[in-house]
Amino acid sequence: MRLRNKPWAVKLVQEHPESVLDRPDPEKQIDWSQRFADCSRPLEIEVGSGKGHFITTLAEQNPDKNFVALELQVTAAGMILRTKLEKKLDNLQILCADAADITAFFAANSADTLYLNFSDPWPKTKHEKRRLTYKTFLEKYKKILKPGGQIEFKTDNSGLFSYSVASMNNYGMHFDFVSVDLHHENEEIVAKNIETEYEHKFAAKGNPIYALHADFGVE
Template sequence: MRLRNKPWAVKLVDEHPESVLQDPNPEVKIDWENRFADFSRPLEVEIGSGKGQFITTLAQQHPDRNYVAIELQTTAAGIILRTKLEKKLDNLQILRGDAISIASFFAENSVDVLYLNFSDPWPKTRHEKRRLTYKDFLKNYQTILKPTGHLEFKTDNSGLFSYSLMSLNNFGMVFDFVSVDLHHENEEIVTKNVETEYEHKFASKGNPIYALHAHFK
């Protein structure tokens, strides 16, 4: 969902290039080592972070890990940045760019966990290639994830969930966890789950949340 433009957010992003990398050149390697206080920590990435409730919560809960929020909208990036600054999250970086270029954003075998939360379902068949679980995206994820890394996916859209199960299976991925009603799993799983803004909205209406965790062979 496109957010209404907020001039303060655009201004804030422009004022903090040390925290927000804007439209990176795909031909130039990103120097992540100098963008984090401690680059030796595990690296986790969320594609399409929205207002950042999920990724900022993780960064706050796990100061021993590094996080990158990939978000195309400048206003959304500004909202994430405001939270990052308020909570002093030195383990969070924001990349304002298109996930289609994700293989150029990170080195091979460098990412531990990749999160896809409530991605645009692109329901029309002609838009299949834009879905973040389409095979071309999966190839890029396989390139940047470590051999021990994995993908975590959540959505409220049953059609996108069914498509994603099929796409990941056809790509030869191994499923570690699958749920058609995440918020009614056992207590341990529910307690560990970190909600996104959309997730809270949809779940509060009684909509089931679909989820899966998978890794490449």
């Protein structure tokens, strides 16, 4: 969902180039060692971070890891940045860019985990290639993830979930966890789950939340 333009958010992004890479040139590789204090830490990426509740909470809970919020909308990037600054999250960077260019921004075998939370379902067949679990996106994720690196996916859209399971299975991925009602799993799983803004909204309406964890294996 496209957010309304918020001038303060755009201005905030412009004022903090040390925290936000705003539409960088895909032809120029990003030196993440200059963006994080310690690049030896595990790197986790959320593709499509929205307002950022999930990724900022994750970064706050895991100071021993580095995180990148990849978000296309500048207004959303500004909202994430505001929380980052308020919570002083030095282990979080914001990349305002198109996910289609993800392999240009991250080196091969550099990420440990990739999160896809409530991605646009693009329900029309003619838009299949835009779905973030389409085979060309999976190919890109495989390149940037370390061997054994994991994709964690959540959605409230049953159609997108079924499509994603089939797409990942056809790509030869291994499933470590699959749920068609995440919020009613055992207490340990529910306790570990960090809700996104959309997830809280949909779950409050009684909608089931679908989730899976999958990896490409170790070749």
